[in-house]
Amino acid sequence: MQPRDPRVEVVLVDDHRMFRSGVRAEIGDLVDIVGEAPNVDAAIEVITRTRPAVVLLDVHLPGGNGNGGVDVLYGCRGLETASGQPVRFLALSVSDAAEDVIAVIRAGARGYVTKTISANDLTSAIRRVADGDAVFSPRLAGFVLDAFGAAAGEIAEVDEELDRLSAREREVMRLIARGYQYKEVAKELFISVKTVETHVSSVLRKLQLSSRHELTAWAMGRRLL
Amino acid sequence: MPTPYERTPGAVETGAAARRPPRRMHRPVEGRIIAGVCAGLAEHLGWSARMVRVGFVLLSLPGGAGLVAYLFLWALTPQSVGGAVERDDGRVPVDPARPEGPARPVDQAAAVVGGASDEEQRTAARTLLVGGGLLIVGLVVVAQNAGFNLRLGFLVPLLVIAVGAVIAWSQLDDAQRGRWLGTPDGPRRFSVARLAFGGFLALTGLVIVATRGRSLTAVWDIGLASLAVVAGIVLIAAPWGLRLWSDLRREQAERARATERADIAAHLHDSVLQTLALIQRRADDPAAVAQLARAQERELRSWLYAGPSGSDATLASAVAEVAHEVEDVHGTPIELVATGDRPLDDGGTALVRAVRESLLNAVRHGRPPVSVYVEIGPSGVEAFVRDHGEGFEVDDIPEDRLGVRQSILGRMERHGGSARVRRLEQGTEVSLALPPLPTNGAAAPAGSVPTHDTTPPAEASHATP
Structure with missing residues (x-):
């Protein structure tokens, strides 16, 4: 920093x-x-x-x-x-x-x-x-992988898709779930810390905007929609 | 309503067996001509069925007494189930304890809940009702013939009101409802119909009593006036009724909440307060305090957030269990993240043991934070155990140290999975992988320890060839 x-x-x-x-x-x-x-x-x-x-x-x-x-x-x-x-x-x-x-x-x-x-x-x-930038705890990363079906192998065809993670975002989330710091993630994936931050922010955006039914169901339970 | 007489079904059985109740008359399904009454009576009394039938016909000819008796017996005699008589046919000398209404002891019909079976009680109650009704009718007929003026025009409506009220009120009594409407399907609808019928009877009786001897137009006027009065009363009473109802509901909700609060208080007392007391007593031992706090936190967390999926037989919960165990023993916090789940099989058990061994290494030789990530998906299982210590190379481990080589690497390979140990810039990471469940386990490249520079995508493809 x-x-x-x-x-x-x-x-x-x-x-x-x-x-x-x-x-x-x-x-x-x-x-x-x-x-x-x-x-x-x-x-x-x-x-x-x-x-x-x-x-x-x-x-x-x-x-x-x-x-x-x-x-x-x-x-x-x-x-x-x-x-x-x-x-x-x-x-x-x-x-x-x-x-x-x-x-x-x-x-x-x-x-x-x-x-x-x-x-x-x-x-x-x-x-x-x-x-x-966005900050994800390992637990939040694990939750994101679960909720977006990334752990089950669902990968977005194009980065803009809101309901699934891209392959790169999935890898970033997996490493964060494994307890890696951003700079460790960057080193592991041979990308810059800035790129890692971009990926995380993009996941955050998807988390906020996606209408994936798991997310919607939870939000509905809290009467947010 | 619980009574002192109430017994468990088993006790009822033994009690009944000891008393050996009199044999009951049944209407046989086979060999009947009309409804099996004559055949049943003949069997019950040991007479010839033909004789009984002739007797009934002869009795019916002059005044219809035989017909009445036939209908009476038909209504009150249960049909034998499945062709066989329900009761055992012990050769008990048949006492003609005829189900003759008032002849049956009243307490048997109503009070002794435990002594008689449901069926018996129902029959007894029915007998009592029909017998009583017939008795009253008979008395009335006799009195009328004897010259007394009983003012039937007044008596009949009164009777109708009474019967309607009894039918309607019987809904109030839980035991009664269970006995009368104990049918498994649609008892509610039947109960509503009964209530409506009872109410209708009573109302009709009331109307007849009130309008006796008046013309139809007068009855119509009276009806309208009463309707107006009733509507007015309802209109005025409705808000009160609603208010009362909502008060009742609120009170119920409050009581439910109070119960819940008491539950929570009890739990907090048993867990948190006890632990806090322990912590105060051991305040000079930071390790013990941290361990106590951590264990309590986990317990409370699982109590608060535990979902319905809390089975021990799944892989994720088994991993959580070993993580908590290691945490408890060594007092080092372990951050556990798991996605997905699957049933625990042999390979899963091996993975759990390997995770445990890796965690033990991490808390002994590494430095916190220690984290576990388990990803269970259709393409297999991957687990990562990471610490932030100095790190070590597998090749540097002496040959006689079996922990890593046997418990982690060897175990995973034997179960068709793979394992590797990586030294990171800070700390060590053990990665374990299992093949997916449905395909057979031998499909995975056993024994392939990936090189250190593989990136995670390659690593994922490695686990799922």
Whole structure:
């Protein structure tokens, strides 16, 4: 990662104060935490006021319409930072449930990591999201492979197809599921880190836009459609 | 309604056997002329069937008494099942305990739930009803003949109301409903019909009583007026009724929620609170604390998110199990990702054992994070175990160390799969592969350890030739 002069501005949304202070202690020196919020309504207010580059968003939150992080994402639609970049969201959760993951991603989050992530990994994930790239945890990658039928051998004929992954995207997802960092993926596939990021972003786009029935079913279960 | 008399079916059987109930009359399916009443009676009494039949005909000739008796017996005698008599035919001296209505002890018909079988009870109740009805009719006829004015025009509607009410109210009693409508198919429809019929009877009786001796137009006017009153009452009472109903529903939902909350509280108490107490007690041992927390987290997670697909007999769940086991023993967190699933077979078991061995190596010699990725698809199974330690080369392992060579490489090859160990820039990765399920296992290129520079697409094609 290239060094960045201004530290990334981050808002921390989580209903557990202990967790918020823990994250603040761990990454407070590496990023600029400009605000915290314990629930949906406070989160929307703080994010609208501070307009950070990245929001660290817990999936399960009290308040709003009862949909947690999804409500925050809808409430902050179209917000931009001072420099004209959209405010980006990185979901942070203890939940493994596929419908939770898919709900926040489809509502617009740029990535999904679990709360057991190390401070260094979290910092680099935040930077990556701030740059407009996507961040996938191994678990999310595994879920994507499953949901798109890639593990079962379904491969898109053309890259633009929304309901299936391309062969290259499948390989990238497989390596991420195996615990590889982006630069390890790049080395493994003999491509640049930038290309890996492009593939991951494209998978994220498919995840958000695809009408593949598994995804739709989960989204319907959460009453998002 | 549970009564102290209630017994299990087995107990009923033994009780019945000990008491040896009197033989019941049945109408045989074979050898009958009309409905088998005479044949059944003849068999029951040990008389000749011809004699009985002649007797019935003779009785019917003057006043029709024989006909009534025939119908009565027809209604009350069960047909023998499958040609054979239901009861055992022990030579019990036949006491003519004729099913003569009130002659049957009342408690037998209604109260003793445990003593009599369902069929017996039904017959008894029917006997009681029909017998009672006949008795009343007989009494009325006798009284009328004797010169008393019983005001039949008033009595009959009253009777109709009573019968209708009994039929309708019998729906309220669960036991009753079970006895009367215990048919396996369509009991609900029948029950509704019965309710409607009962209500209709009672209403008709009421109307007759209320409009006795008036002209048809007057009855019509009264009917309209009553209808208007009823409609008004319904209109006014409806909101109250609805309110009451919704209150009831809400209360039920609340009770269900409370039960659920109690369940959750009980579970949290048994698991999380206990573990928290343990953690406080062992606060000076970070490894133990981490291990406890991790195990508890996993337990809670599986409780919260476990889907219906929780069978132990699948490959994915078996891998998850060994990952958790290694995690518990060594206290190193293992990130497990699995896609797809398939039943556990011999090859799968070998793969699970190899994964376990690889994980043990990873937590002993490598450094966390340790991750497992298992991909189970139609083109075979691939598993990857990765750590972030120094890494090692297979060739550097001394010949006498059997762990990797035997438990991982050898085992996979014996089961038609393949395995290889790669040294990454940071850490080691063990890759295991199994051929797909339906094709026979020998199809895979056993013993082919791919070279280090193959890219994953080539690797996938390697596992599925």
